[in-house]
Amino acid sequence: MRTYDKVYNLVKKIPRGKVMTYGQIGQMLDLNPRVVGWALNRLAKVKAGFSAKGRPTSGGKPASTVPWQRVINSKGGISTNKLMNIPLDLQKKLLEREGIAFDKNQKIDLKKYLWK
């Protein structure tokens, strides 16, 4: 069981309309937030077709089943907008589609949507 598989398995359990933070996931899996981010970043690459040479995914195909958009930072904001391989505001759109609202600062109300 790779470390990133733990992350994927947990993220897959996040119910629709709820979100989790990197720090929260890291705490639950006894990993650092950075590692969580790393795992998701890897997902993005796979999804973008940059499948790592000879190492596309861990056996299966987690990329298509992991609701990565439900993972946000501790401020309740989106962290993917500064990335090259993900369209701007894609994550925001996906979340809004699930009924999650953003305020004027592009932030989510953690009190309301955070899953525990």
Next chain:
DNA sequence: ATGTTGACGCATG
């Protein structure tokens, strides 16, 4: 084996 790289978080100024 070793160095680099982060979808982060927290403390500090």
Next chain:
DNA sequence: CCATGCGCCAACA
């Protein structure tokens, strides 16, 4: 409020 700095550690080259 914004800017830095550091910890942290798996995966990759």
